[in-house]
Amino acid sequence: MFGAASSGAAQVDALFLALVLLCGLVALAITVVAGVFVFHYHDSREVNRDNPPANLPRVELFWTTGTLLAFLFLFLWGASLYAFIDMLSPPDDALDIYVVGKQWVWKVQHPEGRREVNSLHVPTGRPIRLVMTSEDVIHSFFLPDFRVKKDVVPGRYTIMWFEPERTGTYDLLCAEYCGSAHSRMRGRVVVMEPEEYARWLERGDRGGLVAQGERYYRNFGCSGCHAPASTVHAPRLEGLFGRPVHLIDGTTTLADEAYVRDSILLPRKDIVAGFAPIMPSFEGQVGEGEMLALIAYIKSLSREGGASR
Ligand code: CUA
Numbered sequence: 001m002f003g004a005a006s007s008g009a010a011q012v013d014a015l016f017l018a019l020v021l022l023c024g025l026v027a028l029a030i031t032v033v034a035g036v037f038v039f040h041y042h043d044s045r046e047v048n049r050d051n052p053p054a055n056l057p058r059v060e061l062f063w064t065t066g067t068l069l070a071f072l073f074l075f076l077w078g079a080s081l082y083a084f085i086d087m088l089s090p091p092d093d094a095l096d097i098y099v100v101g102k103q104w105v106w107k108v109q110h111p112e113g114r115r116e117v118n119s120l121h122v123p124t125g126r127p128i129r130l131v132m133t134s135e136d137v138i139h140s141f142f143l144p145d146f147r148v149k150k151d152v153v154p155g156r157y158t159i160m161w162f163e164p165e166r167t168g169t170y171d172l173l174c175a176e177y178c179g180s181a182h183s184r185m186r187g188r189v190v191v192m193e194p195e196e197y198a199r200w201l202e203r204g205d206r207g208g209l210v211a212q213g214e215r216y217y218r219n220f221g222c223s224g225c226h227a228p229a230s231t232v233h234a235p236r237l238e239g240l241f242g243r244p245v246h247l248i249d250g251t252t253t254l255a256d257e258a259y260v261r262d263s264i265l266l267p268r269k270d271i272v273a274g275f276a277p278i279m280p281s282f283e284g285q286v287g288e289g290e291m292l293a294l295i296a297y298i299k300s301l302s303r304e305g306g307a308s309r
Pocket residue numbers: 101104138139140174175176177178179182183185
């Protein structure tokens with residue numbers, strides 16, 4: 001349908017079309033029947049009003065269960081599509097891009113280091129996974145041509161993914177009223193061929209998010225306790241990301257973006273089994289940009305084959 005530019009868009013469009021058609025048919029049927037009866041049984045007309053047709057209950061039964069089943073079917077369809085789009089994690093080769101919303105701009109950070117404001121450059125042929133948060137109020141990252149939208153919430157990460165299919169420039173909007181300049185909180189998505197995207201990344205400031213994160217890791221003093229050589233009894237970060245973590249209360253949690261973030265800002269929330277809760281909170285010290293860099297660095301410690309210790 002019009003403007004569809006992602007791999008999941010056709011399914012969303014099909015559902016929307018079916019919803020409109022079905023609602024239209026039902027509305028049409030009701031209108032026609034109502035019109036016919038209004039005309040036929042008008043006060044001025046001589047008709048028999050005493051004996052309603054005997055098979056009316058059957059008609060009612062058919063109409064009620066029929067429409068009920070049809071709309072339940074739509075509900076199931078929508079729910080399964082939502083689960084597919086929203087819950088199913090994108091394939092492992094997804095490209096992670098970080099988004100921070102603030103009144104009233106979108107800040108985008110690519111893992112290789114390039115940043116942009118109110119624009120998002122992505123390559124074709126690869127799922128894009130956005131890790132998003134906000135510095136102030138709730139925003140909503142909306143890409144109408146890709147048929148995806150998700151709230152961007154302060155204090156937590158939300159994840160959204162899509163796979164762009166065609167190169168071009170598309171709208172990027174904020175879809176949650178977030179203050180006086182909400183309507184101006186918009187930008188564009190530029191979809192490029194992979195080679196072109198690689199060249200585009202090269203033109204940005206080098207140094208990479210991982211290198212930035214490593215700098216913060218030292219500057220904030222994380223390395224004082226978490227470095228392999230440290231004498232402090234603190235969990236090792238090599239190989240941590242993406243693995244299950246055993247907590248002191250006997251439960252297990254996954255070391256994802258939200259876990260790392262909470263561990264830095266709310267270190268007493270999830271205490272790792274076998275460790276004392278001695279880590280101070282970095283709430284108010286680590287900004288959202290710095291947080292993303294730290295997470296990228298901790299992720300990189302798992303990618304480079306750092307064995308879990
Ligand atoms: Cu941000 Cu509306």
